[in-house]
Amino acid sequence: MAHEGSILTAADLAGNGARGDDPDVHGKFGIFGGRYVPEALIPALDEVAAVYEKAKNDAQFLSEFDHLLRTYAGRPTTLTDVSRFSEQAGGARIVLKREDLTHTGAHKINNVLGQALLTKRLGKKRVIAETGAGQHGVATATAAALLGLECVIYMGAVDCERQALNVARMKLLGATVVPVTNGSQTLKDAINEAFRDWVTNVDTTHYLFGTVAGPHPFPEIVRDFARIIGVEARRQMLELTGRLPDAVCAAVGGGSNAIGAFHAFIGDEGVQLHGYEAAGRGLESGEHALTLTSGSVGVLHGSRTYVLQDDEGQTIESHSISAGLDYPGVGPEHAWLKDSGRAVYHGVTDDEAMAAFSLLARTEGIIPAIESSHALAGALVLGRELGPEATILVNLSGRGDKDMGTAMKYFNL
């Protein structure tokens, strides 16, 4: 993708699977993943998997996806050397992958364009999606408008209030936004409600899932559509620095931007992979989203993975200043990368993330999403550990325009 004129290949999309990093036929990454859903949904999941399997090896599909990524999403996105910011990281060279420069302002556009094309191939005319902060909802509404699909977005009533601007954007794009008033009225309840819609309307509707969680085949499909981030970045790093980075850093909520950034590097043993979860107000406070770093293995939203849960398997509500990381589950492939030791996961508090948010704005003139600021905060610490010879690639998953309300309150602006 980074080479002008080259078309996205099947290998770019799905990798080559040669390193054992593809799930088995049941969607299992080791003990993680699988399908824990009502039997009624199994045929639909089988259909999505079969249509995707065909599409990913179909030159026409690849060409359509490639065309949209270039001419609509604005790919390839550039790398940016951030030398002034790097001074605060012990002199390690920090390079940003600029997903914030894509259309709609976040990496989410990659997945929704891929799945919207898939919806057409499924012969369905309606998409539904869940959203927390509204970013995946806005991205889905955008792709639906582009491809002429009916679009319904489920969003927790609490989130609708916190993110009124995104609700307005979705409506402007022609989507119906349904506030979800049951449970904790946030992302996890929006997912429950989207599943209820799907099981009722599965004949006409595709559930355009927003992250690498959920039942098989969603973790694999969403990963493949996000994978372009790392595919581009790997080529671009070789061009820019002449070698691979020492580490790749990304924020982890459900985990789609992180898996997108990591996946092309999994086979590069010298490249460390670091994921940063939201530590919120700190582990001890109980108000955090430290699923991988403090959760336990369980089943949530159709998949076996790490979950924030009590001793009887009831989901515990998460907290983060960043709505995009405020989720008590995580994609099963991250659970597998954690247990295999290939990736390492850390917590970053609200305060640490907001300090990095402010620092990048002041040193580089880039206002990052608060989600991405967790990875930036992590890179500052990692840079000091790895030393001045190190090169660190940070996935800047989105821009911070959406976060100005939070920033105004936090910094008294």
Place this chain on the structure above:
Amino acid sequence: MTTLQTVFAKAKADNRAALVGYLPAGFPSKDGAVAAATTLVEAGCDVIEIGLPYSDPLMDGPTIQDAVHRSLVNGTRIADVMRTVEGVAATGAATLVMTYWNPIDKYGAERFARDLANAGGAGTITPDLTPEESEPWRVASAGAGIDTVFLVAPSSTDQRIKAVVDCCTGFVYAASLMGVTGARESVNAAAEGLVQRTRAHTDLPVCVGLGVGTGGQAAEVAAYADGVIVGSAFIRRMLDAPDEAAGRDSIAVLAKDMAKGVRR
């Protein structure tokens, strides 16, 4: 014969379908759930499903969501579910637990199966446990001597139906429609076809649930199924009642009507 086999044999001998009632543990209160289930048994329910309240009930409609949310707010724990089963099983009704998989997974499959058997429970219904993921639970349940009931749906292919019924003991739960739990204006016409397709793969009784809310609908379903499952319609009446006693009176009326329905 297991408790469930006895129930279905008796219903068959009477030339009628069995009536299955669902209520969540801890709703409207811990003791109130046992009292309400006992009312259902006295009014003619042959089998009781006790719901294990779960924070993320993605197969349930608004009525059951509301009830389980109240139950969780009341602090219902798995020990309370087991005590509820014990209280209901003491009436002589076959008593199952209906639960999403994660609470069993976290509690420990063997421990859950053993505790349920010790409480007098007949088995479980696990709506989000697919055949592919069910082996640990089937092994644990067989070890404890309790039944495992799984669901088939109108969208299920014949191949899937076979895979599901091969995992079932006790009976097969046929979801009448594509959707979540909740009473409907009419019972989906697809239900009868699903029951027939299911029978082609098993001799187990086939019970129909989702959307059954009146005696007339119970009679309609009883004409082709071995059992009729009712949940939301009872819970709706309890939610609408001014107090627990009035709620019991109200569900007794409905359960009697349903019991007549399955005998028509």
